[in-house]
Amino acid sequence: MKKLMNDAYTIENDMFSGYAELYKDKIERIANTGIFVSRTKKKQVAVISGGGSGHEPADVGYVGEGLLQACAMGPVFIPPNAEDVYKAIKAADQGLGVFVIVKNFEADVKSFMLGIDLALNDGHEIEYAIVNDDCSVESDSYKKRRRGVAGTVLAIKVLGAAAFEGKNLKELKELSETLILSINTLGVSLAPGILPTEKNPMFELSDEMVSYGVGIHGESGYRQEDYHSSAVLAVELWNKLKSQGDLKKDDEVAILVNGMGATPQMELMVFYNDLRQLVELDNVKISFVKIGNFMTSLDMKGVSVSCLKIKDPMWISYLNMEVDGFGW
Amino acid sequence: MKKLMNDAYTIENDMFSGYAELYKDKIERIANTGIFVSRTKKKQVAVISGGGSGHEPADVGYVGEGLLQACAMGPVFIPPNAEDVYKAIKAADQGLGVFVIVKNFEADVKSFMLGIDLALNDGHEIEYAIVNDDCSVESDSYKKRRRGVAGTVLAIKVLGAAAFEGKNLKELKELSETLILSINTLGVSLAPGILPTEKNPMFELSDEMVSYGVGIHGESGYRQEDYHSSAVLAVELWNKLKSQGDLKKDDEVAILVNGMGATPQMELMVFYNDLRQLVELDNVKISFVKIGNFMTSLDMKGVSVSCLKIKDPMWISYLNMEVDGFGW
Numbered sequence: 001m002k003k004l005m006n007d008a009y010t011i012e013n014d015m016f017s018g019y020a021e022l023y024k025d026k027i028e029r030i031a032n033t034g035i036f037v038s039r040t041k042k043k044q045v046a047v048i049s050g051g052g053s054g055h056e057p058a059d060v061g062y063v064g065e066g067l068l069q070a071c072a073m074g075p076v077f078i079p080p081n082a083e084d085v086y087k088a089i090k091a092a093d094q095g096l097g098v099f100v101i102v103k104n105f106e107a108d109v110k111s112f113m114l115g116i117d118l119a120l121n122d123g124h125e126i127e128y129a130i131v132n133d134d135c136s137v138e139s140d141s142y143k144k145r146r147r148g149v150a151g152t153v154l155a156i157k158v159l160g161a162a163a164f165e166g167k168n169l170k171e172l173k174e175l176s177e178t179l180i181l182s183i184n185t186l187g188v189s190l191a192p193g194i195l196p197t198e199k200n201p202m203f204e205l206s207d208e209m210v211s212y213g214v215g216i217h218g219e220s221g222y223r224q225e226d227y228h229s230s231a232v233l234a235v236e237l238w239n240k241l242k243s244q245g246d247l248k249k250d251d252e253v254a255i256l257v258n259g260m261g262a263t264p265q266m267e268l269m270v271f272y273n274d275l276r277q278l279v280e281l282d283n284v285k286i287s288f289v290k291i292g293n294f295m296t297s298l299d300m301k302g303v304s305v306s307c308l309k310i311k312d313p314m315w316i317s318y319l320n321m322e323v324d325g326f327g328w
Numbered sequence: 329m330k331k332l333m334n335d336a337y338t339i340e341n342d343m344f345s346g347y348a349e350l351y352k353d354k355i356e357r358i359a360n361t362g363i364f365v366s367r368t369k370k371k372q373v374a375v376i377s378g379g380g381s382g383h384e385p386a387d388v389g390y391v392g393e394g395l396l397q398a399c400a401m402g403p404v405f406i407p408p409n410a411e412d413v414y415k416a417i418k419a420a421d422q423g424l425g426v427f428v429i430v431k432n433f434e435a436d437v438k439s440f441m442l443g444i445d446l447a448l449n450d451g452h453e454i455e456y457a458i459v460n461d462d463c464s465v466e467s468d469s470y471k472k473r474r475r476g477v478a479g480t481v482l483a484i485k486v487l488g489a490a491a492f493e494g495k496n497l498k499e500l501k502e503l504s505e506t507l508i509l510s511i512n513t514l515g516v517s518l519a520p521g522i523l524p525t526e527k528n529p530m531f532e533l534s535d536e537m538v539s540y541g542v543g544i545h546g547e548s549g550y551r552q553e554d555y556h557s558s559a560v561l562a563v564e565l566w567n568k569l570k571s572q573g574d575l576k577k578d579d580e581v582a583i584l585v586n587g588m589g590a591t592p593q594m595e596l597m598v599f600y601n602d603l604r605q606l607v608e609l610d611n612v613k614i615s616f617v618k619i620g621n622f623m624t625s626l627d628m629k630g631v632s633v634s635c636l637k638i639k640d641p642m643w644i645s646y647l648n649m650e651v652d653g654f655g656w
Contacts, residue, residue, distance in 0.1 A: 002518045002538065004558045004595035004631060006602070014558075015594050018601035022617060056593040190330045210330065230332045230342075262590035264627050265384040266343050267332035273346035274334070289350060299592050301627070303332060 001194055001299065008196035012053040012075050019060050023326060027063050030091065033084055034073030037091045040065045040324070045163045045172060046092035049101040049156055050085065051108050052077040054298045055216055058153065061327015067160040068101075068325070069094075072115075076196055076298070077217045079108040085115020089124055097125035097169040099176075101156055103148025104132035105217070127169045129176035131155045133183040133306060135244040136213030139222045149216050150258040150295035151183035151306040154319070157328065158308075161318035182311055184244045186237050187304030189214040189221065193261060193297050202300075212236070216260075216297045230267075233303075234274035238282075241307045247284050252310040254288035254319055255279070261296035263303055268292070271303055288319045294327065329522055329627065336524035340381040340403050347388050351654060355391050358419065361412055362401030365419045368393045368652070373491045373500060374420035377429040377484055378413065379436050380405040382626045383544055386481065389655015395488040396429075396653070397422075400443075404524055404626070405545045407436040413443020417452055425453030425497040427504075429484055431476025432460035433545070455497045457504035459483050461513040461634060463572040464541030467550045477544050478586040478623035479511035479634040482647070485656065486636075489646035510639055512572045514565050515632030517542040517549065521589060521625050530628075540564070544588075544625045558595070561631075562602035566610075569635045575612050580638040582616035582647055583607070589624035591631055596620070599631055616647045622655065 005011045012034060019036070020029035027036045034053065042065070049059050050072035059071035070092035072080035080088075089098045098119070102112040109130060116126050133151025137144055155176070162175055189211040192201035195218065202218030205211055210233070213221035227233070247253065257272050259265075268291050279286055287310055295304075310316060333339045340362060347364070348357035355364045362381065370393070377387050378400035387399035398420035400408035408416075417426045426447070430440040437458060444454050461479025465472055483504070490503055517539040520529040523546065530546030533539055538561070541549035555561075575581065585600050587593075596619050607614055615638055623632075638644060 001535065001629070002555050004518070004561070004591065004599040006557045006559050006598070011594070011598060014601050015597045018597035018604075021604060022597070022600065022619065054594060056597070190332070207329065227330050229334045231334050233332070261592040261594075262627070262629070263332065264589040264624055265621065266339070266382060266589075266624075266626070269343045269346035269350070269384070270334070270339060271332040272350065273342050276346075276349060291350065293593065296592055296594075298594070299590070299629070301329070301590070 003196060005196055011196045015053065026324065027060070030087060033087065034080055035070060035084055035088045035091065036060045036063045037070040038063050038065065041094060042164070043094050043096065044166065045096045045169050046070065046094055046098045047101065047160050047163045048088050048092050048098060050088065051079050051103050055295050057327025058295045062156050062325040064324030066164040066321055066323030067156060067328060079111040082111050082114030082118060085112050086118040089115065089119040089126065093124050099159060099163060099169060099172045100126060100128040101152065101159060102128060102130045103152050104130045105147055125169060127173040129155065129180055131180055133185040134215065135184040136186055137222050147215050149185045149187060150256060150304045151185040153294045154183055154254060154256055154306055154308050155179060158315055158318045160323065161321040178311055182309045183306060184241050185304055185306040186240055187214045187260070187302060188212055188233060188237065189260065189300055189302035190227065191301040193218050193300035214302060216295055218297055218300065230271045231274040234271060234278055237305050238275060238278045241305060242282065245307050245309050247309060249283040250285070252285045252287045254308040254310060255286055256294060256306040257291040258295055258304045258306065259293040260300040260302035260304065261293065262299045262301040268303065275305065287316050331524060333524055339524045343381065354652065355388070358415060361415065362408055363398065363412055363416045363419065364388045364391050365398040366391050366393065369422060370492070371422050371424065372494065373424045373497050374398065374422055374426045375429065375488050375491045376416050376420050376426060378416065379407050379431050383623050385655025386623045390484050390653040392652030394492045394649055394651030395484060395656060407439040410439050410442030410446060413440050414446040417443065417447040417454065421452050427487060427491060427497060427500045428454060428456040429480065429487060430456060430458045431480050432458045433475055453497060455501040457483065457508055459508055461511040462543065463512040463568070464514055465550050475543050477513045477515060478584055478632045479513040481622045482511055482582060482584055482634055482636050483507060486643055486646045488651065489649040506639060510637045511634060512569050513632055513634040514568055515542045515588070515630060516540055516561060516565065517588065517628055517630035518555065519629035521546050521628035542630060544623055546625055546628065558599045559602040562599060562606055565633050566603060566606045569633060570610065573635050573637050575637060577611040578613070580613045580615045582636040582638060583614055584622060584634040585619040586623055586632045586634065587621040588628040588630035588632065589621060590627045590629040596631065603633065615644050
C-alpha cells in the first residue's frame with residue numbers, strides 16, 4: 001500500500017509544515033519542531049498534550065481556544081523529547097501554571113516526566129494526568145493494558161474546557177483523577193496499518209478476521225476472531241465496556257466512536273447505529289456522542305469506542321462547549 | 329478487506345438511521361428514505377443536492393444553515409429516484425423556489441431532471457446547475473470526462489451561502505453558470521475501493537502504481553503510472569489544473585484537497601504541503617483552502633484536488649461564511 005509521502009524519515013516534518021501553513025492564523029509552529037502553540041492567549045491555566053505523530057488530527061488538531069494551548073509532537077509513533085515538552089510548557093504558560101495530559105505509554109511517560117522536571121526547575125507550576133483508558137487485556141497475563149488511547153481526546157476536551165472556564169491547577173488535577181477513572185476504550189482492527197519506513201503491515205490479519213484490543217501504535221490485539229458483522233462487533237465491545245465501566249440502567253455516558261485512519265464515515269455510521277441500539281436497550285443514556293477520526297493509527301482500518309461514565313453534569317457542559325481546534 | 333456493515337443491501341439504510349439519530353437536533357430524515365431536511369427554516373431560496381451513497385459526508389453532511397436545506401441520497405453509487413428528488417424539493421421549498429445542484433453523471437441527471445419535472449408540475453419554481461468539474465480525459469478519445477466530483481462541494485458552499493444571503497433563483501442561476509465553469513478537479517487513486525456487495529476491488533492497481541483521473545464511483549482512471557512520491561504527484565496534478573483552469577500569475581484560487589475515504593490526514597497534509605509550494609512558486613494566490621474527506625468513494629485510498637478560480641471576491645466571503653452542516 002502506497003502512501004502520500006516523499007521520504008519516510010521526513011514525513012512528520014512535511015506534515016508539520018503543511019499544518020503550520022494551513023492553520024497559520026490560529027496556531028504557531030516553533031520552528032524545526034513538532035510544537036504548536038495557540039495564537040489565542042487567555043489568562044488561564046494552560047493545558048498541553050502531545051505524543052508521537054501518526055495519530056492525526058491528534059494532537060495538533062486540539063490546539064485552540066477551550067482545548068490545548070500547545071502540543072508537542074514527535075516523529076511517527078515516537079514521543080517528543082523532553083526538551084520539546086519543556087519548550088511547549090514554556091510557550092504555553094500564562095503565569096497560572098500548566099496542566100499536562102500524557103498518554104500512558106512507557107516512552108511517552110518518560111519524555112513527558114523529564115520535560116516536566118526541566119520546567120519545574122525553571123519555576124513553572126505544573127500538574128499532570130496520565131490517561132490510561134485502554135481496557136483491553138494482555139494475551140498471556142490477562143492483565144489490563146491501560147494504555148492511553150482515544151479516550152485521551154475526551155480528557156483533553158473536558159480538561160481544556162474546565163481550564164478555559166477558570167479552574168486552577170489543583171482543581172484540574174482533582175477533576176482529572178475522577179475523569180480518567182471514568183473513561184474506558186476498546187479498539188478493533190479490520191486491517192493493520194503500515195509504518196512509513198516499512199513495506200509490510202504492522203501485524204498479520206487475514207481477510208476474514210478482526211483483531212480485538214489493538215492499540216494506536218499498530219500493536220496487534222489480544223485475540224483474533226472471525227469477523228461476522230458490525231452488529232456482532234458492537235455487541236462484544238459494548239458488553240466489555242459496560243462491565244469495565246460498571247454501567248447500569250439510567251447511567252449517563254459520553255461516547256466517542258473513533259476511526260483509526262482508513263475507516264470511511266459510512267462504516268463508522270453503520271457501526272454507531274448498531275452500538276446506540278444496544279446502549280438504548282440497556283437504558284443507558286447517551287448524553288454526548290462524537291463520531292469521526294480523532295486518534296488514528298496511520299492507515300489502520302478499524303474502530304475504537306471510548307465510553308466516559310458521566311459523574312458530574314458539568315462534564316457534559318464541558319464536552320458541549322464550543323471550541324476552536326480543527327480536529328474536534 | 330472487511331467493512332463495518334451487516335448486509336450489503338441495507339448498508340445505506342443502516343447508515344441513514346445512524347445519521348438521523350446522531351444529528352436529530354439539526355436534520356430530519358423523511359422516514360424510509362435517504363432524504364434529510366434541515367430543521368432550520370429560513371425564508372430564502374432553498375438549495376438542495378443529492379446523489380448515491382458512498383460519498384460521505386456528502387450529501388447529508390452539507391444539510392444545514394447556509395448550505396443545503398435538504399438532500400436526497402440513494403443506495404450506494406445509485407442516485408435517488410425521481411420521486412425522492414421531488415419529495416426533497418417539496419420539503420425544502422419555503423415559497424421562494426428551489427435551486428438544485430446535480431453532479432454530472434447520466435443516472436443522476438436523469439433522476440434529478442425527472443424529479444424537477446414532477447415539482448414543476450406541482451407548481452414549484454426551480455432552477456438547477458449540473459456540476460461537471462472533473463477535467464480528466466477518456467483513455468481512448470481524449471475527450472474530457474466532465475463528471476461531477478469533489479468540486480461539487482465548493483459549488484454547494486458558494487451557492488448555499490449566496491442563497492442564505494438572500495439571492496433569488498435567477499441570481500443563483502447566473503452565479504452558478506460562472507462558478508461551475510471556474511471549477512476543475514483531478515483525482516488519483518493509490519488503492520481502489522470495494523463495493524459492499526463485492527469481494528474484489530473495483531479495478532486492479534498494483535502496489536507500485538497509481539491511477540490518474542479516477543471518479544467517485546470507483547471508476548478507474550485514464551492512465552496508470554509508477555508512483556514516485558507525493559511531490560511528483562503534486563507537480564502533475566497542479567500542472568494539469570493550472571492549464572485547465574487557465575491560471576496565471578496573480579490569479580486567486582480556492583483549493584479543496586479531498587481524501588477519497590481511506591486516506592489518513594497525515595498523508596493529505598504531506599500532499600498539501602507539496603501542492604502549496606508549487607502554487608506559490610507560480611505566484612498564484614491561495615485565498616481559501618480546505619483539506620479533509622468531503623466527497624469520498626467508499627474505502628478508496630486516494631486524493632483529489634479541486635481548484636476554483638476566483639472571479640468575484642464575494643466567492644471568498646461565501647466560502648468563509650460560518651455554516652452548520654457537519655460535513656463542512
